[in-house]
Each structure stands twice: as structure tokens, then as C-alpha cells.
Amino acid sequence: MARKFPEIPSASMADIAFMLLIFFLVATTMDMDRGLSRRLPPIPVDTEDTTIIDIHRRNAFVVLINKHDQLLVNGDYMQLGILREKTKEFVLNTANKKSLPEKESLSFLKEKSLKKEDIKGANKFQFAIDILGEDYQRSKGIVSLQNDRGTSYKIYIEVQNELVAAFNELRDEYSMRKFSKEYEDLTEEQQTAIKTAIPQAISEAEPKNIK
Numbered sequence: 001m002a003r004k005f006p007e008i009p010s011a012s013m014a015d016i017a018f019m020l021l022i023f024f025l026v027a028t029t030m031d032m033d034r035g036l037s038r039r040l041p042p043i044p045v046d047t048e049d050t051t052i053i054d055i056h057r058r059n060a061f062v063v064l065i066n067k068h069d070q071l072l073v074n075g076d077y078m079q080l081g082i083l084r085e086k087t088k089e090f091v092l093n094t095a096n097k098k099s100l101p102e103k104e105s106l107s108f109l110k111e112k113s114l115k116k117e118d119i120k121g122a123n124k125f126q127f128a129i130d131i132l133g134e135d136y137q138r139s140k141g142i143v144s145l146q147n148d149r150g151t152s153y154k155i156y157i158e159v160q161n162e163l164v165a166a167f168n169e170l171r172d173e174y175s176m177r178k179f180s181k182e183y184e185d186l187t188e189e190q191q192t193a194i195k196t197a198i199p200q201a202i203s204e205a206e207p208k209n210i211k
Contacts, residue, residue, distance in 0.1 A: 059101045061090045061143045065159060067150030080158060087166035091139045091198075101141030106197065107134035124196055131193040132178065138197055146205040167200045174198060 063083070064072040071078045073086065093100035104112075106129045113121035128136070143163055147156055168183070171194050175183040179190060186194070 058099065059140045059142060061087060061141060063143060063145045063159065063163070065145075065147040065151045065155060067148040069152050069155040071159065080155075080162065083159065083162045084166045084169070087143060087163055088170055090143075091141045091166070091170060091201075093139065093141070101139045103137035103139055105134060106132065106136050106138060109138065127189075128193040128196040131190060132197055136197050138199075139201075142201045142203050144203050144205060147207050149207045151207070163202055164200065167198065167202075171195070171198050 060074075062072075062074050066072065071080060071083065073083070078086065090100055093103070096103075106125050110122050110125035110129065113119075113125060145159065145163065147159075171183045174197070175181055175186055175190075175194060178194075179186060183191060183194065
């Protein structure tokens with residue numbers, strides 16, 4: 001006579017599986033992707049006015065990274081090691097060269113905001129004027145970064161770091177001249193004023209094939 005084994009009750013298996021699923025959903029941690037905040041470039045406007053095109057070129061510091069991880073800055077090859085200093089030279093334009101960016105006073109920027117009925121923007125510039133003075137000349141320069149689809153992630157991040165570091169150093173250097181303190185040691189109001197005077201103007205374009 002064959003021996004009968006007792007059946008294992010399975011009526012509650014679905015409930016147990018559901019409770020385990022809930023447990024793992026609650027207890028599991030997930031890594032969150034972190035990105036870099038950047039201002040996208042404006043949509044290009046079709047125009048035949050070469051004067052306008054020349055002005056935009058003057059104010060643009062175009063950084064390209066090709067598929068071989070090589071840098072091309074305004075059409076010329078450049079080593080990563082000097083990118084930070086060249087970016088600072090471009091933004092500052094201490095000699096007011098016509099090949100480098102134009103400048104606008106904070107008072108002019110305030111009036112321009114008022115003409116556009118941008119009260120919030122005008123207040124921001126007035127706040128900076130009260131702390132830094134209305135004669136401060138803000139650069140119109142913009143760093144335009146573009147990478148090839150074959151660019152390595154490593155060089156992409158290194159270039160990003162150098163560009164951001166350039167603006168951070170500009171703020172530190174101005175802070176030392178104006179307040180005899182490093183930027184991080186300033187009051188929140190002083191830091192906000194310097195951010196207005198020296199914005200982190202880095203624009204990033206969509207990747208494409210770069211020779």
C-alpha cells in the first residue's frame with residue numbers, strides 16, 4: 001500500500017508573495033541620477049544681417065569635443081590644461097578687445113529689464129547695484145559647449161569641471177578685490193550680487209558628429 005504524504009497548504013502563498021514584494025519595495029534604496037544644471041541655447045533666428053551674426057560670434061566661446069576627445073575652442077585645438085585660464089580671459093576681456101565679448105553696465109541691464117517690463121529682473125540688478133555699484137561692467141560672453149556622440153564621458157565631465165571652475169575662480173577673484181574675502185566667506189546678499197554680476201553663462205548644445 002503506497003504511503004500518502006500530506007499536502008502542503010498553498011492557499012496563503014499569494015498573500016506571502018505580495019507581502020514580500022511590498023517589503024522589498026519599501027526597504028530597497030535606488031541610486032538617483034544627478035545631472036548638471038545648464039542653460040540651453042536659444043533657438044536660432046534666420047537672418048541675413050551679418051552684423052548681428054558677428055556680434056554673436058564675438059560673445060561666444062565655442063568649446064567642441066570631438067570623438068577623439070580633442071578640444072576645439074573657437075575653431076582651434078586647445079589642451080584641457082589651459083581651458084580654465086582661456087575661459088577666464090575670454091569672460092574678463094580686460095583689454096576690451098573687439099574680438100572678445102562686449103560688456104554692459106548693471107544700470108544699463110536694469111533699464112533694459114524695465115523696458116521689457118521685467119520688474120523681477122530689474123530688482124535683481126538694482127540689488128547688485130546697491131552692493132557693487134552701478135558702473136560694474138558685466139560680460140556678455142557665453143560659453144557654448146558641444147560634444148560629439150562619440151565623446152567619452154570622462155573627458156566630457158573634465159571639460160565641464162574646468163568651465164565651472166573658471167566662473168568660480170572669477171567670482172573668488174572679484175570677491176577678494178571688492179571685499180577682501182573669498183566668495184564662500186561673503187554674506188548671502190553679497191554672494192547673490194556677485195552671481196548677478198558674474199553669471200555662470202554656460203550653454204550646452206545637442207551632441208552631433210564633430211570632425
